[in-house]
Amino acid sequence: MGDTGTRTTTAQDRPRQEPTRMPRLALYALAICALTVAAAVVSFIQGNWLGIVWVLLAGLSSNMAWYYVRKAKAERAARTATATG
Numbered sequence: 647m648g649d650t651g652t653r654t655t656t657a658q659d660r661p662r663q664e665p666t667r668m669p670r671l672a673l674y675a676l677a678i679c680a681l682t683v684a685a686a687v688v689s690f691i692q693g694n695w696l697g698i699v700w701v702l703l704a705g706l707s708s709n710m711a712w713y714y715v716r717k718a719k720a721e722r723a724a725r726t727a728t729a730t731g
Contacts, residue, residue, distance in 0.1 A: 675707045679704050683701075686701045686704060
């Protein structure tokens with residue numbers, strides 16, 4: 647096919663993508679998730695059925711971490727959309 651007249655972009659033309667930082671609340675929720683999973687494993691190894699509560703808390707903290715990461719990503723996208731035009 648022929649030349650369409652569009653200019654190809656090079657790596658120098660594209661804006662650089664910096665690594666995104668995970669929000670602090672998401673890190674805390676992720677740490678709580680890891681601790682509750684460990685507590686659930688220990689509880690089940692000891693034969694204690696209270697580990698079910700730890701599993702539920704692990705699920706809750708996992709969802710919280712996911713929520714805060716997605717919220718920060720959406721805020722960052724909204725900020726760059728308003729800054730660029």
